[in-house]
Amino acid sequence: MDARFGKMTVRAPAKINLLLRVVGKRADGYHDLETWMQKLQLHDTLELEVFPGSGIHFSCDDPSVPGDASNLAVRAAEAFFSACRETDGCGVRIHLAKRIPMAAGLGGGSSDAGAVLRGLNAFFGCTLGEQKLIDLARPLGADVPFFAVDYEAVKACGIGDLMCPVASITDCHFILVNPGFLVSTSWVFKNFTLTMQMKHSKLSCFQKFKTGALPFAEMYNDLEQVTCARHPEIEKIKEALTAFGAVKALMSGSGPTVFGIYPDSGKTTVSELERIIRELRLEYGTKVYLSRACTGASPSGKAPGFDPGIRRFESFRPSHH
Secondary structure (H helix, E strand, C coil): CCCCCEEEEEEEEEEEEEEEEEEEECCCCCEEEEEEEEEEEEEEEEEEEEEECCCEEEEECCCCCCCCCCCHHHHHHHHHHHHCHHHCCEEEEEEEECCCCCCCCCCHHHHHHHHHHHHHHHHCCCCCCHHHHHHHHHHHCCCHHHHHCCCCEEEEEECCCEEEECCCCCCEEEEEECCCCCCCHHHHHHCCCCCHHHHCCCCHHHHHCCCCCCCHHHCEECCHHHHHHHCCHHHHHHHHHHHCCCCEEEECCCCCCEEEEEECCCCCCHHHHHHHHHHHHHHHCCCEEEECECCCEECCEECCCCCCCEEEEEECCCCCC
16 A cells, blocks of 8 residues: 555634835836734645545535636645655645635635645655745735645735744634625726825834734724725724724734624623624624634644644555456
8 A cells, every 4th residue: 555645634824914015116017015914723624635646636515616727725735745755656635624814814725725735745754944844825815825734824925925923912802794795806906096104114024023022003004095995894893892992903914804802801702702702793693603722833833732733544555456
């Protein structure tokens, strides 16, 4: 039996941007960013089955998710198979159980792609180093490098690929509200007007908060001005979360998902948070979530007992006819 064949499950976590500043436009069309990203326990689940043969076969429990080469998870698998010699003679089936809303500012598609890279790398014995995974992730999209590595929270610049790991926020709940409409990231950036003030604010986050957590008052998203102008519902959600006791309410990424932060030390109990969730779902439907931060990895790497969300099982046994 070839040990290369078998199955694996991989968690693909959602993320929120605690800070997102646009600090310049690049010659390649991307924007230089300054961002503070946090992975959440809310996640998609991917099952990878490596089999003898060839080809990349994708399926999903959500029929609206494309299964062709436009899918980032498929493209991630193609990139990994091209880069890793150990995959010769292998194909992979990818099944995605989708829970993170699409085009929501939570990095769902990017996280699925990063999870494929991490999962396949673990499956084939971690033959590719962290920097190689980042290099494979970078062409797939600005958020993919963050999901291709084990760190649960980072400060990042460039297009999000130059990362400095930081500690997760362990003492808060997050309520996420997705209003149900899609927002195109490319449209938001295309309509973002870069001001001189923003150009001069490069790396201010890193200079001011080299250690410790990001204060709630400093959490900010430059892209809100674009998305809110077209979708005023986002501002209403922020106001609702604040009225429900959130110490901070902010749009994540290019939107439209809004998250509210509820510290454990605050007045809002878990039962009260669950009541808030029920009330918000009456208004916004099922895409309202209560989550906490992922806390698996420490800034120096894998903490003791770290579970990266990857589990290998059921070695493949070829059938005999």
